[in-house]
Amino acid sequence: MTAARITTLLVCTIATFASMTHAQQFDEDTNPRLPAPSPFEYSEQVDFADVDNDGDLDMLFANGSGFAGPQQQQTNRLYINNGSGVFTDESADQMPNLAGFTRDVDFGDVDRDGDLDLIIVNTFNTQSWLFINDGAGTFTDETDDRLPTANFSGSDADFGDVDNDGDLDLIFTNTGTSAFGTGLDRLYLNDGDGVFTNASSQLPGTAVAQSIDCSFVDIDGDLDLDLVMAHRDARSQLWRNDGAGHFSDITLANLPNDGNGTYSIDNGDIDGDGDLDLFVVRGSTELVYQNDGTGDFSNITSSALPINPFQDDNDGDFVDVDNDGDLDFVIARLGSGGERFYINNGSGVMTRTNGMITIFNDSSLDIEIGDLDGDGARDIVTAQGESGSFRNRVYMNTGPADTRPPTFHNLENLADTDNVADSHIVRVSIRDGMTGDRNFFAQETVLRYRVDAGDLLSTPLHFSGGDLYRAEIPAQPAGVTVTCFASATDFAGNTGQSANITFDIGPDFADPDNNNVVNLLDVNAFNNCVTGPEGKLAGNCAVFDADADNDIDYNDYAALQRLFNSE
Secondary structure, three states: OOHHHHHHHHHHOOOOOOOEEOOOOEEEOOOOOOOOOOOOOOEEEEEEEOOOOOOOOEEEEEEOOOOOOOOOOEEOEEEEEOOOOOEEEOHHHHOOOOEEOEEEEEEEOOOOOOOOEEEEEEOOOEEOEEEEEOOOOOEEEOHHHHOOOOEEOOOOEEEEOOOOOOOOEEEEOOOOOOOOOEEOOEEEEEOOOOOEEEOHHHOOOOOEEOEEEEEEEOOOOOOOOEEEEEEOOOOOEEEEEOOOOOEEEOHHHHOOOOOOOEEEEEEEOOOOOOOOEEEEEEOOOOEEEEEOOOOOEEEOHHHHOOOOOOOOEEEEEEEOOOOOOOOEEEEEEEEOOOOEEEEEOOOOOEEEEEOOEOOOOEEEEEEEEEOOOOOOOOEEEEEEOOOOOOOOEEEEEOOOOOOOOOEEEOOOOOOOEOOOOOOEEEEEEEEOOEOOOOOOOEEEEEEEEEEOOOOOEEEEOEEEEOOEEEEEEOOOOOOEEEEEEEEEEEOOOOEEEOOOEEEEEOOOOOOOOOOOOOOHHHHHHHHHHHOOOOOOOOHHHHHHOOOOOOOOOHHHHHHHHHHHHHO
16 A cells, blocks of 8 residues: 555554444334244345336345354245335245255346346355346246255355356355355356356355455456455455456465455445455454555455444445435444444544434344335345344434435446457446445446447346446447447436547448458459359458448449449
8 A cells, every 4th residue: 555545554554442322214014014033033134026027126135044053944935025115025926845954045137038037055065156136036846957966164255257258157155065165166158048057167266264254346457347245264365367267275375364254245336446455354353455557455444434343244335324425334233232333534534423223232243225115215124043033123224315326337438449340348337325245236237339420229137246237239330430439327316427439330331341442442342342252242342332231232332332432
């Protein structure tokens, strides 16, 4: 870290070392909204997704009891939202009737059909499951056909396109044969149709005790997904992607040692400099690591987190709770005192703020954030397990609604190209005042583009993992200029767009040798193309397709003749 960066942070720490107090913003409202199974179930994790494509957030709890060893297998709970934040238990009708020791659930469109499928991560040396969505929120178990057969103890999984081929791959944590053991984490590659193969050999092969949390994150701004791996009984890991899905271990050089007791690591830009920093949640005191922009992290906990009590914490998420444009942080706490909030001063100094939420002395193992009732304010749900009554809880946000549009970072600046045969890949980072398994909840993410002065067209920006999205502009004929920008509308209806990028596609029309002159050599080339089989577009022939009808014929001759006569 440079001296200038240290000085900036120290100046920003002129803040009280006493906790602030805030009017309660998150009110517990569980019973009217969330049915209670009887008896209560041990929930390790919760995730939100619009599983039935009706525009609201549904939720799923990962269930299965046992901390150090297996106790009771349980079924996972799917709750469907009526649009107002009131949920109905549809597990029996819309989920496979499978009981297991589930530690994590995560949604992703694995078969690229536009709906969200589901990975179920099981522990205690059992098989994880892959459920496929029919588009209406009913899931079918297709594990045997789509997922490698392997028993291991997983705690977490994350979806991400590690090799930039347009589909979602999978990373799993692995603690071997027991929940507190040592194993090699697992990477599964998607074939594009939602069938996965084991590609764990592309990971560093570092077996570290009690791998518990995994996150795809672009640490260095190169638009590919690197990996942060949290470990409960060893230092956590940082692995860099080469862009093709092969990871190298850069832990010792780039990541401070967090010691033992880490439960989750969340990424977000806490200091507003555009890169992603790390908030480390532990069963003791937390840690904050600042990114220098290249993926090299420094421990700035003492200045960024002046109030840092020793407590048994399990999970956390970034969220802009006060709608001021910076990322605050909320922690799921096990034991007395309730969940804990830290408010950001805009420069990355996080102040402990009391009184934000109804307090329960329960065992929160996971926390999820999203607007459940459609009022624009992000609500909170906690998953309960390990001790106490296990009653999962809903907290409704009475604070300010989200009025800030998504922001855009690192829009891929494509170089001019002679390629007229293939589509053009554009990637971009999009952020929106919260972090979660699918970054943020969006109504729409699209790439808008124009060819020369033509109409404005659109192509989807698909979620790629972390905060990255990917679009494909269809192949274009030679001699055109493409202008494009990213656009996103978040769950509250706020729309933002990126700056434009522009690139040219060449060689210029009717100039296959790209010498900027249309001459007899080019006319001869045209004649060879037009007399080829079916006006073939192979090789340089595509540059003669003036009307872009995918055929070289005498309809294109008039355009060629005009250029030739003008030389």
